Each structure stands twice: as C-alpha cells, then as structure tokens.
Amino acid sequence: AQSVAQPEDQVNVAEGNPLTVKCTYSVSGNPYLFWYVQYPNRGLQFLLKYITGDNLVKGSYGFEAEFNKSQTSFHLKKPSALVSDSALYFCAVRPDNTDKLIFGTGTRLQVFP
C-alpha cells in the first residue's frame, strides 16, 4: 500500500538552532512531494514542493527540503529556527496518475526561546 511516514510525533528545538522534520514515503513511480504547515485553528498552508530537478528545494519562511530518491525521503529543514515556526507540519505525496495526495500523520514542531 502507498503510504507516507513521519516518524516523529514531536520535534523540540531551541531558537536559533537548525531543525529537521523527517518524512519518508512508499509510493511507486515518480511522485510529487509537498510540505504543508498548520497553525492552530487554521487550515494547511503550502510551504514547498518537489516535482523534478534539483534535489534541494526552497520554500516559504526560510524552509527547504531535500529529496533523496534512493532513501525515498523528503526531509524538511531550516538553518535557524524561530519561535514562530512552532506549528504542525505535514508531508504529502502525490502518486502517479492521480491528483489526490497521501498525507503523513503530522509532526508537531516546538521551538523554545
């Protein structure tokens, strides 16, 4: 079955430190990959995507993600975390031949001052 895994329910990081939120997927073909962020009582907001090309993609608010085909991973990163980055982060994958997305279960990022 096709699936997306976010192995950490919560990630804690001190402000100013680098952060990584992990995502791996099990999908056949050449999927499109997305990261979304959700703030309290809001819908999901798009952060960045990988479609093709350079494995390192840059997105909103200083976030970036690295696509690794051999490890089927798409980890979200930021060089220096802000308290305002604290939110719920979702990885999503669009398999071949569909416009639907498969979402991970989400990772709560907590950035401490």
Added chain:
Amino acid sequence: DVKVTQSSRYLVKRTGEKVFLECVQDMDHENMFWYRQDPGLGLRLIYFSYDVKMKEKGDIPEGYSVSREKKERFSLILESASTNQTSMYLCASSPIGGMQPQHFGDGTRLSIL
C-alpha cells in the same frame, strides 16, 4: 491569492441529524477535496471531485455523501450524524494535473452530541 471558504468554523449538531458542510473556492479549480483531520491520524480523504457532478470516493466515505452542482462549490453531507463523526473537516481545491499545491480552507470543527 486563492481563497477557499468554509461556511462554518464551528458547528454543533445532534446524533441523527442531517448535516451540510459547504465549501466555496474562487480560483476556478477543477479539483475539490474533503478531508477529515483527527489527532494522530493526519488528514484522511473522504471524497474528491474532479469536475462538476463528478466525484470519487476517498479512503473513508462511509456515512458521507457529496454534491458538486457548480464548479466553485463542494458540499459534504452527513446523512445521519453520529458521535464518531465529531472531527475537524477541511476542504481543499487545486488545478488539474497535480503539480500545483492544494489550497485549504480554515476548517470546520464539528461536534456531534
């Protein structure tokens, strides 16, 4: 900017009632989606529509139906609400093709008493 508007932010209904959740998008997107969000489960697709009057079941369609009579509007219907349908419901839209991200509304938090 794309705007996806869900008619209610909070809704309280009683068991057995027929419940309508409305979603409107203003970007002429072909695709519209209804998701359910529960802690620890991420987003699960209830129904997907790729055109007016066209629909496709998602992962958890039981107990739900949908209506898409106009391109901009996608309604989710709980035929006979039950307490296990208490959840956050998110609507999204996207252009056809899968390369562009889905755009989300702010969600409807539905409580069934």
